[in-house]
Amino acid sequence: MADTKREIERKFEFTTSKAARRGVPDLTGTAAIAVVADQGTVDLDAVYYDTPDQRLAADGLTLRRRTGGADAGWHLKLPVSPGVRDEIAAPLGDTVPRALAALVRSRVRDAALEPQVRLLSSRRISHLLDADGVLLAELSTDAVRAERDEASASWTEVEVELADGIDPALLDAVEKKFRKAGLQVSDAPSKLARALTETGGEPPHRPDPAPADDTAGAHVLAYLREQRDSLIAHDPAVRRNLPDSVHQMRVACRRMRSAFKSHRKVLDRAATDPLGEELRWLGAELGLDRDQEVLFERIQTRIAELPRTLVIGPVRGRLRVWNNARRSSTRRRALAALDGKRYAALLDALDALLADPPLRPAAAAPAARVLPKAVLKDYDRLATRVADALDQDPGEPRDLALHGARKAAKRARYAAEAATPKLGKPAKQLTKAAKSVQSLLGDHQDSVVARQALHGLGVQAAGAGESAFTWGVLYAHEEALAERNERELPDVWRQAADPTFRADLGA
CATH class of the missing domain: 2.40.320.10 (Hypothetical Protein Pfu-838710-001)
Incomplete structure (x- = not known):
């Protein structure tokens, strides 16, 4: 040990x-x-x-x-x-x-x-x-x-x-x-x-993380190297079960996937699409453990917020047993993924892509001309997703549409973050705007997932002869939170939809 x-x-x-x-x-x-x-x-x-x-x-x-x-x-x-x-x-x-x-x-x-x-x-x-x-x-x-x-x-x-x-x-x-x-x-x-x-050796040095030149290709590759390095660096922390390590490793996966999609005019998607799918697989394997951790903490917090008179039956004990059973299997699955050949092959493929990148013509163009177009394209995609979600009737179709908008907000945020070193304040402002939308929609999606879990816990409690009252109260609370998020979305989006972005980014 x-x-x-x-x-x-x-x-x-x-x-x-x-x-x-x-x-x-x-x-x-x-x-x-x-x-x-x-x-x-x-x-x-x-x-x-x-x-x-x-x-x-x-x-x-x-x-x-x-x-x-x-x-x-x-x-x-x-x-x-x-x-x-x-x-x-x-x-x-x-x-x-x-x-x-x-x-x-x-x-x-x-x-x-x-x-x-x-x-x-x-x-x-x-x-x-x-x-x-x-x-x-x-x-x-x-x-x-x-x-x-x-x-x-x-x-x-x-x-x-x-x-x-x-x-x-x-x-x-x-x-x-x-x-x-x-x-x-x-x-x-x-x-x-x-x-x-x-002893006359050649001490190894990491390459300079800064872009090699001011082309779009150099900036995109520098960003991808940073995320590849983050993925590798957080691997030992995930194995050691350190706080936030799984989240940070998943974020590196998401950022690379987003960059592949945002910059298809810079990197050939014939090479990046398969890598994106492998990064999706890795993020999903890691995510099972992280998502369960977040879900448990959310429900635990909600129980702590209830008046004692509304906590009926062995609620906390049932939650712990449910969580321990799920966490033990999800962590084993995450570690199995990290120990498998598929993961090692993914890391090798990322190294190979960065060593010999499949650059397209736009890669040779100035970053100041290419990056704003990519960022605004992702921002426009977010605007479309938000509008589509708001047009849906309340219920499962809207929940799915809002989840899609959340993913679009992440992609717009990551694209703006990656471009900030070159584009400066406008990209930083767009990052902040996309993050505000992402946060609201993230809380909404967490509520959707929590309600599914609470329903299952209520069914388990009833089947064991326990009162399901508290689980129903928590379910209703999460439902109210989701409805509030949906009401707030138009205002949050209006604040984020700043028309000056386009002019400030020079696109």
Whole structure:
């Protein structure tokens, strides 16, 4: 079983040989540090694994097998933000643990994970304590030797890692003290990155996310790369069941699908349509779990809002049992999709499309001429969908039409978001307008789905001899909310349907 720890640290290096000879300054009296307690020296032997083309290192991930010290075992480090990483540990063994291999699968896929670099470190450890003896941070001074193929290199590195719950401002105070003593924050994000540099390797770098030029094709491809990278980056978080991770991964799927549809004059749909269908499949597999989570939270909130006199019978217990049964199967299905060949093939196909894009003639045109037309086309599509929905009689036909309008609002929003870096304020305003329509229609669709679930829960309760009264009250409440949304839609749409968009976008 893998264990996870949030690691907040800062790495330092000596700026001169004179500073290195003086060593690490005494930190007693720095911020809340009252005692620097020597913990002795340990010898560490770490072998770092990666694909031959270093896909993990390119994204700032490190996977190692380390012996020595108190935490011998396998460690996978996933970047969270500068200076912050999640370290996921697994027991020592001869092969990469399955739990860690799954977390890097979106990057590794069918490539082999092989030893790349060996780091031998002599680590002197000190605990930084406050006046009450509470651990604030761990100070490590590492004499490191890196070995890669026939090359080797040595250096000294100083690291300060915060204890759980300690204010990161402590690191700022330590850095200020270190600077005066001739230490600076290391340029290398990790020991592995420095080892690759010091041994004459070519540290991998992610390509510049900015468009290569000012053509429509460059802007669209830059946006698609961003979403592809987001999809891959959120994969480990989904597997770890982190909050909002499924939602963010689905959003990346939707944005790519929308971009394929919005920019059919830029990218050949013969290539993008099949990919769009695969992204739809992936979003649907992930969505089962996410949608159940949202539905459960909605009904749970509605129950909490009811007066106690209207909650009759084991309502909360039935809801929990119903949710647990559905969530267990939906999560298994989502993870099965991520572990399957179809998903890996989709990621490979996205990489292939971005490496050799099927560009159409409009791709070579200036982005300022092509993007506004695509954005306004999606906006006009939204206007048609809204008008059609408002013409429908209340009931299931209108519900379906409003759901279609919601999808059109998402597509218009994503198109405007993607164009904002180039088109600026008008695209940003259109994004806001589409989002307001999407939010209203999203709440309406959630009410439709909630009513279906509440009806089923009421039937289950009645079948078990329980009162179905509360489920009926909740159903009526959701029905009233949907009707209110439908009444508000014309006003929300009038505010969103700003005729200046077209002129401001120059189309």
